[in-house]
Every structure is written in C-alpha cells, then in structure tokens.
Amino acid sequence: MSTLKETAVGTTVRIENVHGEGALRQHFLDMGLIPGTEVTVVKYAPMGDPVSLSVRGYDLTLRLADAEKIDVTSVDVRKVQASVRSGKKNKKAEHPGLGEGGRFHPKGSGDPLPDGTVMRFALVGNQNSGKTTLFNRLTGSKQHVGNFPGVTVDRKDGAIKGRPDTLITDLPGIYSMSPYSSEEIVSRSFVLDDKPHAIINIVDATNIERNLYLTMQLLETDIPMVIAVNMMDELTANGGSIDINTMEEMLGVPVVPISAAKNSGIDELIDHAVHIAHYREKPLQRDFCGKDENGGALHRCLHGIRHLIEDHAEKAGLPLRFAASKVAEGDRLIIDRLELDDSEKEMIGHIVKQMENERGLDRSAAVADMRFTYIEKLCARTVSKPAESREHKRSAKIDRILTGKWTAIPSFIIIMGLVFFLTFSVIGAWLQELLESGISALIALADEAFVRAEVNATIRGLIVDGIFEGVGSVLSFLPIIVTLFFFLSMLEDSGYIARVAFFMDKILRKFGLSGRSIVPLLIGFGCTVPAVMSTRTLPSDRDRKMTILLTPFMSCTAKVPIYGFFADAFFPEYSWLVTTALYILGIIVGILAAILYKSTIFRGEPVPFVMELPNYRLPGARNVGQLLWEKAKDFIQRAFSIILVATVAVWFLKNFDLHMNPVSDPADSILALAAGVISPIFAPVGMNDWRISVSLVCGALAKESVVSTLEVLFTDDITQAFSVLTAVSILVFSLLYTPCVAAVASVKRELGVKWAAGLVLWQCVVAWIVTLAVRAVFLLMGVV
Numbered sequence: 001m002s003t004l005k006e007t008a009v010g011t012t013v014r015i016e017n018v019h020g021e022g023a024l025r026q027h028f029l030d031m032g033l034i035p036g037t038e039v040t041v042v043k044y045a046p047m048g049d050p051v052s053l054s055v056r057g058y059d060l061t062l063r064l065a066d067a068e069k070i071d072v073t074s075v076d077v078r079k080v081q082a083s084v085r086s087g088k089k090n091k092k093a094e095h096p097g098l099g100e101g102g103r104f105h106p107k108g109s110g111d112p113l114p115d116g117t118v119m120r121f122a123l124v125g126n127q128n129s130g131k132t133t134l135f136n137r138l139t140g141s142k143q144h145v146g147n148f149p150g151v152t153v154d155r156k157d158g159a160i161k162g163r164p165d166t167l168i169t170d171l172p173g174i175y176s177m178s179p180y181s182s183e184e185i186v187s188r189s190f191v192l193d194d195k196p197h198a199i200i201n202i203v204d205a206t207n208i209e210r211n212l213y214l215t216m217q218l219l220e221t222d223i224p225m226v227i228a229v230n231m232m233d234e235l236t237a238n239g240g241s242i243d244i245n246t247m248e249e250m251l252g253v254p255v256v257p258i259s260a261a262k263n264s265g266i267d268e269l270i271d272h273a274v275h276i277a278h279y280r281e282k283p284l285q286r287d288f289c290g291k292d293e294n295g296g297a298l299h300r301c302l303h304g305i306r307h308l309i310e311d312h313a314e315k316a317g318l319p320l321r322f323a324a325s326k327v328a329e330g331d332r333l334i335i336d337r338l339e340l341d342d343s344e345k346e347m348i349g350h351i352v353k354q355m356e357n358e359r360g361l362d363r364s365a366a367v368a369d370m371r372f373t374y375i376e377k378l379c380a381r382t383v384s385k386p387a388e389s390r391e392h393k394r395s396a397k398i399d400r401i402l403t404g405k406w407t408a409i410p411s412f413i414i415i416m417g418l419v420f421f422l423t424f425s426v427i428g429a430w431l432q433e434l435l436e437s438g439i440s441a442l443i444a445l446a447d448e449a450f451v452r453a454e455v456n457a458t459i460r461g462l463i464v465d466g467i468f469e470g471v472g473s474v475l476s477f478l479p480i481i482v483t484l485f486f487f488l489s490m491l492e493d494s495g496y497i498a499r500v501a502f503f504m505d506k507i508l509r510k511f512g513l514s515g516r517s518i519v520p521l522l523i524g525f526g527c528t529v530p531a532v533m534s535t536r537t538l539p540s541d542r543d544r545k546m547t548i549l550l551t552p553f554m555s556c557t558a559k560v561p562i563y564g565f566f567a568d569a570f571f572p573e574y575s576w577l578v579t580t581a582l583y584i585l586g587i588i589v590g591i592l593a594a595i596l597y598k599s600t601i602f603r604g605e606p607v608p609f610v611m612e613l614p615n616y617r618l619p620g621a622r623n624v625g626q627l628l629w630e631k632a633k634d635f636i637q638r639a640f641s642i643i644l645v646a647t648v649a650v651w652f653l654k655n656f657d658l659h660m661n662p663v664s665d666p667a668d669s670i671l672a673l674a675a676g677v678i679s680p681i682f683a684p685v686g687m688n689d690w691r692i693s694v695s696l697v698c699g700a701l702a703k704e705s706v707v708s709t710l711e712v713l714f715t716d717d718i719t720q721a722f723s724v725l726t727a728v729s730i731l732v733f734s735l736l737y738t739p740c741v742a743a744v745a746s747v748k749r750e751l752g753v754k755w756a757a758g759l760v761l762w763q764c765v766v767a768w769i770v771t772l773a774v775r776a777v778f779l780l781m782g783v784v
C-alpha cells in the first residue's frame, strides 16, 4: 500500500484509508474521497504542488501534504474503463405531470398551506451547478439583493415571475450539510432554521454523483423538495441520458430535467415546486441505509440512534432522520444542539462503536459510504453517462496551456495584463471619453442657461462648479469600472480563477495564504466590499482574517478616477504606465504586508486546499448583464448620494467663513480653517495644502470624492497648483490609505470593530511611510 502522494500521473488507484481528523477529513469524505473509491491522478500544478485528481467523474485539487494522508492500492485500469463503456442508453419516456396523472399525490389530497401564505423556497446546490442562472430565470428582473441576517454574505431574494405569492432565496453553494466554510454555515442554517416551505435542489447532470451527495442529506431534512437536474443540454449533447421516472421513484421527490442556460424545463419546475410547497408534500424516501447492506450494521445503528434522540430532536427543532445521521457521523454542532444526557451519549457511543467494528469503517466514512453507495445504485439504474464529455475534453486541452508547467504563470500575466490594458486604454477609456465629452457639453449648456436666466452667482456656482463638476467628474468613470467588473466576472465565471488558485497555491503559501485567497484578492481590484465578503468561502479563520487585511492593497476601481485625473493632467503621455505602476506598487506593498503578518499576528499554517476544478464554461450573457447592471446601479447611487452630499458640503464649507459670510478667498473659509489642523500631518509627505487634506478626508467616504473635491476646490488648472512630486505623493497616498467607509464597514461586520479600526489606522500609517519612501526615490532621481 502506498499513499496518493506517490501516485504517478495517469494512474488510477483505489482509496483504502483516509487519515487525518475533524472537519478536513469530513470534507474529504463529503467530496467523495472514501475508502473503496477509485481516483486517477490527472496532473500536478506547475510548481509540483497541489495535485489535481479525477474522482467520481469530476476534477478535484489536493495539496501533496494532504494527499499523503490517503492510503491507496493500485487497481486494474482495464476493468475501470470497461465499466465506463458499458453504460446503457435510456429510452426516452414521458415524464408524469402533476395531479391525477402524476405520481405525486392526486390533486387536492394533501394538506395545503392556508390561502395567502407566501411560499418560501430555498435554492440549494453545489457551487457551479447553475444556481445563479436558474435564479435569474425564475425571478426575471424582480429580485433584491441584501445580506443574510448577521453576516455579509450576499443574499438574493425574489418572487417567481408571475407568482407574487412566492419568495426564492439563492443560497451560497454547498457540497454537504457538514459546513466546512462559514459561507456553508449560512446555507445549512437557512435550511435548518429558517424553515423554508420547500427546497429547490439544483443538481448538475454532468457531475451527478457528487451533486446527489448533498441531495441525500437534504432529503433527510424532511422538507418538501423538488430536484432540478440542470445542464441537461450538455449531457444529452454528449450522448448521455437520465431515466427521470426511475430516479423520481428511487428518491421519492419530483425530479425535473432542466437547462437553466437554455431556458428549458423551467415552467415544469415551477409547477412542481409550487405544487409540493402548497400541498406540503414531504419526500417519500428518507432512508438510504439498506437493511442487508454490509450486514446492515449502519442500518441498525442509525435506527437505534433515531429512537434514542427522538425527543431531543423535536425539542431542538431538528429533523429526526437528519439529526440521527449527523449524530452517527459525529457532527459536533448537531450533537451539542441535541443536548443529550451523559447516559444517552454513552449509549450512542456504544452503538457507534459496535457499528464501526461490524462495518470495518469509522463512523464518518461509514455514513458517507452509505450515501455514495445509494447514489451509485441510483446512477447505475438511471444515468447513462457519456465516456468523456466534449466540455471536459475541451477543458483538458485549454488546461494544457493555462495550467501547463511552463505556460501557466506567463498566461496568467498576459491575461491580467490584457484585462487591464483593454479596460484602461481601449474599451473603458474610449467609452469614458465619450461620456466625459457628453457631460462637459451638458455642464456648459446648463451654465449658459443659468447665465442667461441671470441666476444668482453663488447658486450657479453651487450647481455648476459644485454638483455638476463634482459628480460629473466621478460619473464619467462609470464605463471603466463596469468594463473591469465585466472582465473580472468573466474570469471568475469561466472557471479560470479556480485554476489560478490551483497553480498559485504554492506561491501564496510562501506568504502564508492558500490558493483560495486569490479569489478575494482579484475581486479586490473591482471593489473591496465584495472582496471582503467573498472571503467567506475560505475555510479557516486565520486565512480569512489575513486575506481581508490584504484586500485593501489591491487597488479598487473607485481609485481609478484619482489615477485618471492626475495622470491625464501631469503625465498625459504615460497615463497607462502610471496607472500600471500604481497597481503594481499596491501588490508589492501587499506582499510585504503579508510577509509581515505571517511572521507576527498570523503565525501558523494556511489551511488545506481542497477545491473543485469545474469545466471551462462561457458565462451566460444574462448573468453577466445582471451583474454589470447591479454594479452600475450601485456606482450611480453612490455618485448621487454620498458623493453628491460630500461635494455640496465641501462647496459650502469652502465658500463661507465661521460667521456664515461668503468669503472671497477660500483660504479664509471654514474648510481651510478645519483642514489647517490636519495639514501638518501631511507636511512631511509634501501635501501640506489644505485643499489636499480636505480631498483625502472626503476620499475616506468614497474614493471617487478625492477627485470631485479637488474639482470643487481648484477652479483653475491643477498642473499650475501642484508640482509633479506632489501629484505623485497624492497618488501613492490615495492608493494605500484607509479604505472607504463602505469597505471599513464590511470589515467591521466580518471581524469586529477592533480589527476595522486597526485597519484604518494601519493603512494610513503604511500609506504615509510608503509615500515618504517614494518621494525619496523621486527626489534622488531629481524630480521635484
């Protein structure tokens, strides 16, 4: 017997034993790595670690250190291939409808919900199973985005199109009801505690075994459920098929084949979902432990536990069968919730021990094995898989370059370079110029109209120089921001970022992070708020904290107006170069900070890296459109709320003195007076102009305000007012100083007040030091 770590590429082996402990081991088991399973080593990452495996028809990555914990023996490859080829073809059959003709309860015989109840649905499924696509299909454009109570994970709710009596919640993707990351906890507690009327469980047909593992656990919760088997278009195009009727019979809930991307089967899904929710039709099957399977040891164990905990489960509000499996599995959270007596715990301990002895597997492995055994039986009877799908072949081909030994990192640099180049100097920039000239023309027109109408000069000043110029200067950056979000979402949805995490893992580990941290960091280039939220997918607290503290170093899009403004004014020829240099500077300082964090506050090892590598897919236009619309809306809202208010306030404070008399020289204004207090702090870094201090303070509200404030405060040519060195200082300082209030608030929600306050202070200190250093370099080069 050897371990998975020593297995050569292309070799198929059988898992004999999974060592390790706790949540990580449970996660391995949940992902399908259980004794008896056959896995094939696909490839090693360019730097030799992690390794990617093919298991149960999908690709999974694992670090060598974790692969070492899995004992394997070699198997006869020919046998494996033969079993794949023998897949039979299913005949096409009519899918029974609802009501009298259908299998699921004749019309009206159930126990319907009272009239007027809003039916609440939870949309549950694995990551990348098409949840978001389906959600957008079901709800159309009528949806609202918010947060789950108490946490900042994105929560999307919406009513089904044409059904105002429904409410669907799109939950974060989960692989199992044993939560591994904090985002998974959200999904699990929504299902268990929010008591939705029904679950819509979305299952990826092209990856059905692993997806059904979650289904098994959802069925145990005894909540009415309908299964949507998604990606049917892909499965059938590759020659696969599913016997839906038999699957329905074996699972005891309606199963509807759909294609969310192609919009087929959605109406039928809605009919079934509404029907089961309305008539409260519970799953007919909850028991998946065969009486005679492996001597029936687990069957007896589960049923024994069931009887023992019945009253406790009821008191704790937990579904009985679900609680029993979790107790058998050894799930601490559920065991604690049941509040068992010591003698009961002891009894259960004996029952489990007996089962482990008879079964020859430990408790977690035995329960996972039971689920996968049932799934195997189910799939053998109902699913005819294509040998290898076109999509998988295509992905393997793309991966030869994008994760190839010598090509992975260069491709990454080229792709990211291209994204920024297209955003800042081609698509986004072109659209921005267009919008800018439009806005300027509008402002000129308005100004003229005011002059003609002989409007009071102060009012005209407020509207034209204050509001229009201020908000307009920010608004014109909308195209660049939307373009950057477009590319980032393309990278994420296509499956590329998962690959980046795969081949960057080894490098990131040197800085004390894991490959998964790359996702929040890349999103940080868009906006720090969603970046901080997305750290919820990281399974360890330490990694999460550290990643959150590093995201502010990734220059967000709100700073783009600042770069654009100064680069255009001071370095019109090299504006692209200046922007790039700032981004790189942010990354370098971030790396230095990571090294510092790693050796001070965040000692210890980054968490294991277990991640699915989905096939490459072209993101749906609808999803991308929806996302861009949300981002644009958000930006415009900010421009017209926080930035508008800040602009007006600045304009007012600049034009009046403490006695509310209009001032002729802004240097006498309230603003100059107040700013004079903090200006000395900026003196050593060459920004001791009160107007700069004011802009930076406004920038803490929203980074775009730096520019709108400067627009209000400097009515003449800015290149006359500042030296090049001052411009450089402002740029560097803006890059690094405190994140905006929205970002700080999201850090606060994730980590608490202390961390958020510390972050604000720390970022300012870092910004100050780095600005000083950059100034020194420029002074040495003779720039003043």
Ligand code: GDP
Pocket: 125, 126, 127, 128, 129, 130, 131, 132, 133, 134, 173, 230, 231, 232, 233, 234, 258, 259, 260, 261, 262, 493, 494, 617, 618, 619, 620, 623
């Ligand atoms: P989520 O992670 O579960 O929210 O999944 P998404 O909705 O983001 O979908 C993941 C990917 O699968 C996207 O690229 C979708 O375009 C694609 N996808 C979703 N549904 C289907 C489908 O029915 N057929 C095919 N071929 N692709 C789909």
Ligand code: MG
Pocket: 131, 132, 133
């Ligand atoms: Mg999604």
